[in-house]
Amino acid sequence: MLYPLYAAKETVTVVVDVLRATSAICTAFEHGIARVIPVPDVEDTYFYKDHDDVIVAAERGGEVVEGFSYGNSPFSYMNDEIKGKTLVITTTNGTQAIEAAKDSQIILVGSFLNFDALTENLRNIDRDVMVLCAGWKNRFNLEDTLFAGAVTENLLEAGFSYATDSDAALASLSLYKSAKYDLFDFLENSSHRNRLERLNLEEDVKYCLSFNKTRCVPYLKGDSLIDASKNGGLELLKSALQENKV
Amino acid sequence: MLYPLYAAKETVTVVVDVLRATSAICTAFEHGIARVIPVPDVEDTYFYKDHDDVIVAAERGGEVVEGFSYGNSPFSYMNDEIKGKTLVITTTNGTQAIEAAKDSQIILVGSFLNFDALTENLRNIDRDVMVLCAGWKNRFNLEDTLFAGAVTENLLEAGFSYATDSDAALASLSLYKSAKYDLFDFLENSSHRNRLERLNLEEDVKYCLSFNKTRCVPYLKGDSLIDASKNGGLELLKSALQENKV
Numbered sequence: 001m002l003y004p005l006y007a008a009k010e011t012v013t014v015v016v017d018v019l020r021a022t023s024a025i026c027t028a029f030e031h032g033i034a035r036v037i038p039v040p041d042v043e044d045t046y047f048y049k050d051h052d053d054v055i056v057a058a059e060r061g062g063e064v065v066e067g068f069s070y071g072n073s074p075f076s077y078m079n080d081e082i083k084g085k086t087l088v089i090t091t092t093n094g095t096q097a098i099e100a101a102k103d104s105q106i107i108l109v110g111s112f113l114n115f116d117a118l119t120e121n122l123r124n125i126d127r128d129v130m131v132l133c134a135g136w137k138n139r140f141n142l143e144d145t146l147f148a149g150a151v152t153e154n155l156l157e158a159g160f161s162y163a164t165d166s167d168a169a170l171a172s173l174s175l176y177k178s179a180k181y182d183l184f185d186f187l188e189n190s191s192h193r194n195r196l197e198r199l200n201l202e203e204d205v206k207y208c209l210s211f212n213k214t215r216c217v218p219y220l221k222g223d224s225l226i227d228a229s230k231n232g233g234l235e236l237l238k239s240a241l242q243e244n245k246v
Numbered sequence: 247m248l249y250p251l252y253a254a255k256e257t258v259t260v261v262v263d264v265l266r267a268t269s270a271i272c273t274a275f276e277h278g279i280a281r282v283i284p285v286p287d288v289e290d291t292y293f294y295k296d297h298d299d300v301i302v303a304a305e306r307g308g309e310v311v312e313g314f315s316y317g318n319s320p321f322s323y324m325n326d327e328i329k330g331k332t333l334v335i336t337t338t339n340g341t342q343a344i345e346a347a348k349d350s351q352i353i354l355v356g357s358f359l360n361f362d363a364l365t366e367n368l369r370n371i372d373r374d375v376m377v378l379c380a381g382w383k384n385r386f387n388l389e390d391t392l393f394a395g396a397v398t399e400n401l402l403e404a405g406f407s408y409a410t411d412s413d414a415a416l417a418s419l420s421l422y423k424s425a426k427y428d429l430f431d432f433l434e435n436s437s438h439r440n441r442l443e444r445l446n447l448e449e450d451v452k453y454c455l456s457f458n459k460t461r462c463v464p465y466l467k468g469d470s471l472i473d474a475s476k477n478g479g480l481e482l483l484k485s486a487l488q489e490n491k492v
Contacts, residue, residue: 006385139252142413167388167437171421174432178420186420191413 003100003132006168012127013104014118014151016111017134018143019192020072021059021094022218023111023208025087027074029227030113030214032083036225038095039088048088055082057089062199073204074113086224097134098220104130105244106237109218109225112147112183112208117215117229119154124234125241128163129155131172142175142190143209146183149176183209249346249378252414258373259350260364260397262357263380264389265438266318267305267340268464269357269454271333273320275473276359276460278329282471284341285334294334301328303335308445319450320359332470343380344466350376351490352483355464355471358393358429358454363461363475365400370480371487374409375401377418388421388436389455392429395422429455 016022025036033055039045042065045056057070064071072091089095101107110118110131122129131151133144149172156162162169179186184206187193196205207213219228219237228236262268271282279301285291288311291302303316310317318337335341347353356364356377368375377397379390395418402408408415425432430452433439442451453459465474465483474482 136413140414140417142417145417162435166435167382168386170435171386171388171391171417174421174424175417178424189408189412189416 003097006130008104008128008130010128011104011130012106012108012122012125013101013130013132014108014110014122015094015097015101015132015134016109016144016147017091017094017097018111018147018208019196020074020204020208021089021091021134022109023113024057024072024074024077024091025089025094025109025218025225026111026113026214026216028077028082028087029216029218031077031079033077033087034084034226036087036089036218037223038098038225039090040096040099042090045088045090048086051086053085055085055087057087057091059091061092062195062201073201074207075204093134093136097132098225101132102220106240107220108228109220110147110151112150112211113213114216114218115150115154116212117217119151119158121217121228121234121237122151122155123158123160125237127241129160136192141192142187143183143192145172146176146179146186148172149174150180152176249343252376254350254374254376256374257350257376258352258354258368258371259347259376259378260354260356260368261340261343261347261378261380262355262390262393263337263340263343264357264393264454265387265442266320266450266454267335267337267380268355269359270303270318270320270323270337271335271340271355271464271471272357272359272460272462274323274328274333275462275464277323277325279323279333280330280472282333282335282464283469284344284471285336286342286345288336291334291336294332297332299331301331301333303333303337305337307338308441308447319447320453321450339380339382343378344471347378348466352486353466354474355466356393356397358396358457359459360462360464361396361400362458363463365397365404367463367474367480367483368397368401369404369406371483373487375406382438387438388433389429389438391418392422392425392432394418395420396426398422 058065058068059071131148152173217228218225304311304314305317377394398419463474464471
């Protein structure tokens with residue numbers, strides 16, 4: 001909801017929804033999905049249903065939508081069925097955030113699961129970086145903010161500096177420093193962990209808070225996310241910057 | 247900007263704009279102002295100009311608006327001229343925040359300067375409390391968030407518990423715990439401290455970050471703030487709760 005106040009065109013936007021959309025998307029790439037089409041509404045998925053080589057996923061309020069076999073649990077994507085296929089996915093917060101960011105020069109998808117691969121690319125692209133936290137129904141949430149803090153710490157160590165109006169980045173960094181030695185514990189009282197606990201999804205939470213399970217770098221090309229690391233890597237991203245010159 | 251997502255009618259809303267609107271208002275009450283009329287726009291003040299016993303103040307972007315002798319520096323209110331008068335004030339962020347909160351059952355104005363007096367009243371009213379951070383042009387800022395964290399810590403110590411969706415309160419508390427031993431130092435890189443430093447207002451910042459310079463409790467009655475501590479105290483607030491019953 002606040003994104004337009006901060007958005008600038010010459011920016012690499014990293015969309016994050018740690019619990020669980022962007023973690024699920026990273027896991028799907030790790031297990032061989034060829035591309036991911038994020039769509040905002042459940043209705044938008046109907047067009048793709050019953051297509052060959054397409055998996056359709058829908059989550060609302062933490063649960064798989066009735067009539068769908070996939071939601072946004074990372075574990076559900078750890079299977080061979082998804083290899084080479086296209087995933088069409090809509091979730092409560094994450095896919096809307098990707099939609100909101102569509103004007104930025106480059107959109108990447110981040111999670112703790114692809115942290116190193118993502119930040120290596122950010123360092124090498126060497127542009128302003130904006131982390132767009134999906135939050136929960138437009139509200140602030142802790143876990144996405146912690147991820148933003150982790151990215152901030154990483155880029156500061158690489159010699160990046162704060163932008164002019166960076167109170168949000170400063171706050172995320174301070175929170176991350178308080179939390180980094182036990183993210184799961186830090187989130188004990190957080191609304192989303194409690195929400196998922198009620199749904200027996202504590203294992204999901206733990207998995208989504210673990211670092212570097214994949215080297216994928218999901219990159220939005222047109223309407224689809226592809227894994228930049230398997231499609232040209234940094235060169236792909238650099239040429240995208242040239243093409244999308246503001 | 248996010249306030250409507252969190253607002254609930256049965257709430258005591260504390261509006262805070264540490265740098266500097268609500269700190270200035272508290273200082274004005276400490277030095278004898280009788281009431282404060284916060285207005286959103288500079289034009290809204292014209293009606294009051296040249297009225298006897300009225301002081302008109304306008305600040306935009308950290309500076310006193312041309313043609314006005316008062317802005318939002320607390321120090322400017324430390325004089326005998328203001329005693330018994332009405333202050334009409336418009337500022338970049340703070341007065342808009344008061345306007346935004348107008349639907350809540352009780353609106354109080356907070357700052358570090360009246361921290362103990364404010365929180366004692368909050369403890370005794372014993373209702374849900376919402377801290378509305380004015381921020382900067384609708385963006386997040388650090389200093390108001392730290393104040394929210396200080397209030398959170400205080401009320402938790404008094405036996406209050408978190409509301410259902412309290413990630414923002416959790417984050418503010420964690421930030422405050424990291425910052426509390428030297429707020430000024432913690433804000434070193436903050437956007438607003440730097441903005442005010444450029445305007446030679448570092449002394450203002452230091453003053454606004456000091457605790458308990460006044461026992462005033464500014465309370466919005468109709469369109470005016472009055473000092474509840476001198477107009478019935480807790481009884482005034484409790485009877486307001488009865489009158490504004492939702």
